[in-house]
């Protein structure tokens with residue numbers, strides 16, 4: 303990431319496939335991740351939830367309601383129950399113009415399955431979701447990343463970034479392994495403003511911040527990047543917005559359409 307951050311800018315902006323290429327395929331499926339890589343995404347973004355029996359899975363919501371045929375909280379379901387769910391058909395129903403029979407019956411992947419498929423050749427932006435609901439998720443995440451040599455002695459720095467809205471979760475990650483680059487996600491209900499004190503505090507543990515793209519301004523980006531922190535707005539899907547944010551100097555961005563962002567970057 304240091305290497306990337308040293309030459310980041312308009313041309314080398316970091317392209318993060320948000321939940322995979324989730325504008326084209328069902329989010330957080332191996333197909334969506336595959337497509338993200340094929341569309342020149344630099345990183346695959348993974349949201350983590352944890353099953354009743356302690357398995358980390360790639361899923362955005364705390365419930366299975368939106369993206370499968372059943373309802374319930376992930377924390378109340380075992381991995382065996384999770385694996386029976388169809389995480390692809392909802393996409394065909396929601397986006398008939400993009401439907402594919404390949405998406406029928408797709409499973410929710412475990413983190414291990416994602417790393418088995420993409421581990422050595424991909425980069426990951428991994429979010430600890432609802433860490434207060436899943437005690438121990440940071441330890442489990444780090445154990446798995448170590449097992450796959452994605453952190454620790456053999457890893458390439460920056461191939462895995464851990465992100466969270468929870469300061470506590472990020473601090474836990476660093477208590478276990480201080481070498482992992484962290485991105486602090488921030489929520490703003492109005493145009494984003496950040497104080498020098500806040501910037502300094504975040505710099506103590508993180509390499510960058512992530513925030514909704516509609517909250518950012520050129521001044522915010524300048525202040526944060528001048529401090530040495532990177533800025534990653536989410537979730538940017540229109541080329542006009544991508545170009546504007548690149549003009550303003552963002553480090554990179556999360557997008558459901560890594561193909562569009564790649565075209566924008568290439569055209570500049």
Ligand code: G3P
Pocket residue numbers: 320349362429465487512536537556
């Ligand atoms: O992780 C960046 C962005 O994905 C945060 O929003 O809700 O899509 O996880 P969300």
Ligand code: CA
Pocket residue numbers: 347348349429
């Ligand atoms: Ca996320």
